[in-house]
Amino acid sequence: MLDSSTLARAQSAGQSREEQPLANEQSTSAVADDEARAAGPRISISVDETRKSRTLKVKAAVENLNFYYGQHRALKNLSIPIADKQVTALIGPSGCGKSTFLRCFNRMHDLQPGTRYEGSITLYPDNLNLVGPGIDPIEVRMRIGMVFQKPNPFPKSIFENVAYGLRLRGVRNRATLAEEVEKALRGAALWDEVKDRLQDSALALSGGQMQRLCIARALATKPEILLFDEPTSALDPIATAKIEELISTLRDQVTVLIVTHNMQQAARVSDYTAFMYLGEIIEFDEAAKIFTNPSKKATEDYITGRYG
Amino acid sequence: MSGTSMTAPYLDPKHVREGLSRRKLLDQVFVIVGLIVMLACLAILAVLFIDLVIDGSERFSWDFFTNFASRRAERAGILAAWVGTSLIMIVTALCAVPVGVAAAIYLEEYAPKNWFTAIIEINVTNLAGVPSIVYGLLALGLFVYQFNLGQSIAAAGLTLALLILPIVIVATREAIRAVPNAIREAAYGLGATRWEVTKDHVLPYSTGGILTGMILGLSRAIGETAPIITIGALSFIAFLPESPFKSEFPFISFGWLDDPFTAMPIQMFNWVSRPDPAFQANAAAAGAILLGMTLLMNGVAIWIRYRFRKKINW
Ligand SMILES: Nc1ncnc2c1ncn2[C@@H]1O[C@H](COP(=O)(O)OP(=O)(O)O)[C@@H](O)[C@H]1O
Ligand SMILES: [Mg+2]
Numbered sequence: 001m002l003d004s005s006t007l008a009r010a011q012s013a014g015q016s017r018e019e020q021p022l023a024n025e026q027s028t029s030a031v032a033d034d035e036a037r038a039a040g041p042r043i044s045i046s047v048d049e050t051r052k053s054r055t056l057k058v059k060a061a062v063e064n065l066n067f068y069y070g071q072h073r074a075l076k077n078l079s080i081p082i083a084d085k086q087v088t089a090l091i092g093p094s095g096c097g098k099s100t101f102l103r104c105f106n107r108m109h110d111l112q113p114g115t116r117y118e119g120s121i122t123l124y125p126d127n128l129n130l131v132g133p134g135i136d137p138i139e140v141r142m143r144i145g146m147v148f149q150k151p152n153p154f155p156k157s158i159f160e161n162v163a164y165g166l167r168l169r170g171v172r173n174r175a176t177l178a179e180e181v182e183k184a185l186r187g188a189a190l191w192d193e194v195k196d197r198l199q200d201s202a203l204a205l206s207g208g209q210m211q212r213l214c215i216a217r218a219l220a221t222k223p224e225i226l227l228f229d230e231p232t233s234a235l236d237p238i239a240t241a242k243i244e245e246l247i248s249t250l251r252d253q254v255t256v257l258i259v260t261h262n263m264q265q266a267a268r269v270s271d272y273t274a275f276m277y278l279g280e281i282i283e284f285d286e287a288a289k290i291f292t293n294p295s296k297k298a299t300e301d302y303i304t305g306r307y308g
Numbered sequence: 309m310s311g312t313s314m315t316a317p318y319l320d321p322k323h324v325r326e327g328l329s330r331r332k333l334l335d336q337v338f339v340i341v342g343l344i345v346m347l348a349c350l351a352i353l354a355v356l357f358i359d360l361v362i363d364g365s366e367r368f369s370w371d372f373f374t375n376f377a378s379r380r381a382e383r384a385g386i387l388a389a390w391v392g393t394s395l396i397m398i399v400t401a402l403c404a405v406p407v408g409v410a411a412a413i414y415l416e417e418y419a420p421k422n423w424f425t426a427i428i429e430i431n432v433t434n435l436a437g438v439p440s441i442v443y444g445l446l447a448l449g450l451f452v453y454q455f456n457l458g459q460s461i462a463a464a465g466l467t468l469a470l471l472i473l474p475i476v477i478v479a480t481r482e483a484i485r486a487v488p489n490a491i492r493e494a495a496y497g498l499g500a501t502r503w504e505v506t507k508d509h510v511l512p513y514s515t516g517g518i519l520t521g522m523i524l525g526l527s528r529a530i531g532e533t534a535p536i537i538t539i540g541a542l543s544f545i546a547f548l549p550e551s552p553f554k555s556e557f558p559f560i561s562f563g564w565l566d567d568p569f570t571a572m573p574i575q576m577f578n579w580v581s582r583p584d585p586a587f588q589a590n591a592a593a594a595g596a597i598l599l600g601m602t603l604l605m606n607g608v609a610i611w612i613r614y615r616f617r618k619k620i621n622w
């Protein structure tokens with residue numbers, strides 16, 4: 001089983017490298033430093049049935065994360081690594097804290113008064129604690145994108161929806177905007193459907209198209225991690241299949257963290273899966289392992305449908 | 309008797325059918341009562357309007373709009389009154405709308421939800437119910453004497469702005485609240501600041517509701533008489549305020565803000581209280597025009613709301 005000990009080992013390895021005697025020249029030492037940091041912690045994954053494993057970079061490490069809505073402690077001592085350019089799924093019964101956990105990554109909770117984080121979510125390779133007091137939540141949201149449960153396009157044109165994130169980042173050049181919008185729409189497998197009506201209202205799209213537009217909107221800003229909160233729960237099966245396929249292809253460009261209450265979906269799209277229950281992570285492992293041979297009784301009960 | 313039946317008596321089909329027809333009858337009764345009440349309201353308004361038009365019919369002419377008040381009824385017109393009313397409405401709109409919209413944005417998007425803002429909210433709603441003459445007294449003390457604005461268009465515009473401020477605030481808040489939170493989350497999620505969310509999304513999507521509130525507020529203000537009598541509107545004026553437009557640079561002037569004024573309802577009030585019955589026709593004609601202006605503004609409000617509804621439906 002994978003857990004934070006794997007992560008800790010990987011981290012201490014990284015640290016010891018940093019503690020190596022410094023080179024004479026300032027510049028080389030900086031390079032070595034950068035390399036060490038870029039290496040960051042690692043996580044292993046089996047690539048086939050023979051469980052031959054390969055190691056992957058960690059994009060973010062959650063360590064002893066606690067989250068409070070006022071007095072209510074909604075997340076309890078969560079610790080998992082999020083593998084770089086992989087899909088990590090969060091599953092668990094309704095109300096177990098999946099959305100709450102997901103929204104810690106882009107500091108969405110800061111919009112609500114009385115919420116509080118403890119512990120850390122370290123973003124690599126920058127070694128940046130996303131929930132630390134020193135970092136501006138808006139900076140976090142500029143680096144970590146989110147797609148919501150219900151498609152929520154702006155009542156503007158399709159083009160403006162995708163361009164909005166870039167406009168927020170100060171992009172004014174029309175050619176750049178057009179180019180990036182096209183790239184994002186292609187990335188979200190929507191370009192062919194909308195290329196002739198970019199100026200039409202986004203509200204005229206179907207539910208599935210709207211959700212892919214929201215994915216394009218997030219992709220346009222080149223996020224380091226893309227968060228999905230039950231992105232298909234408001235969609236029909238065909239639209240759902242398209243989004244799932246899309247998420248599988250996204251792993252080439254971005255680290256994906258997805259909440260779903262649909263276990264088949266988690267099994268289909270994810271590389272790693274965390275099972276949550278009552279605000280805790282009961283089990284975290286490779287998706288293949290979780291869905292075929294979970295090590296905890298509660299996980300097994302849940303994935304076999306013995307629990308709601 | 310359905311002795312063999314195991315079902316409860318209230319599920320018996322015959323009972324269900326009887327109950328249903330009784331419930332449907334009640335439904336019909338409500339439709340009819342509602343229709344009668346609504347038609348009665350419309351009829352009263354129509355009778356009022358038609359009566360004014362008939363009584364004032366002999367005065368409707370171009371001269372009526374271009375003549376100043378006069379001692380002779382057939383030569384008296386509403387020039388000073390409609391110009392005064394228009395200028396006052398401009399001042400009112402320019403003061404009430406920015407302040408009201410800003411207050412509403414602050415209350416909805418920025419203010420923390422605590423006892424202090426709760427008290428502010430309750431007070432804003434209560435302000436809408438304060439009798440207009442009280443605003444007149446406040447304005448007399450504050451604008452006319454304290455701020456030394458005198459009995460001017462500026463003082464009248466500010467007074468009416470104060471009067472409709474709660475209407476603008478309440479309407480704007482409702483419009484802002486109608487913007488789904490999911491839209492705000494989408495924008496915040498892309499890294500927008502609170503101000504960017506407000507200016508790029510919340511305000512544009514609630515413009516319809518805000519404009520509607522503004523026009524409804526102005527159509528309330530346009531007929532207000534008590535507060536502007538209190539601050540001392542003149543009822544007999546034979547000159548116009550200074551023109552806001554100039555032939556030389558900078559082409560606009562604000563001298564008119566200081567000028568004394570009269571307004572439509574004041575002119576009407578003046579004519580109604582004359583003993584000479586010939587003036588009653590003037591009053592009726594002015595009343596019909598004022599009512600027409602109000603109805604027109606309401607019509608515009610409805611049209612705006614319809615247009616924006618069609619463009620944005622969540
Ligand atoms: N905005 C909120 N304020 C207070 N408590 C909340 C809020 N959102 C969620 N909770 C509580 O936190 C717990 C986890 O909720 P959530 O993360 O939405 O669960 P899930 O997404 O797994 O269904 C629940 O007990 C819920 O009642
Ligand atoms: Mg949820």
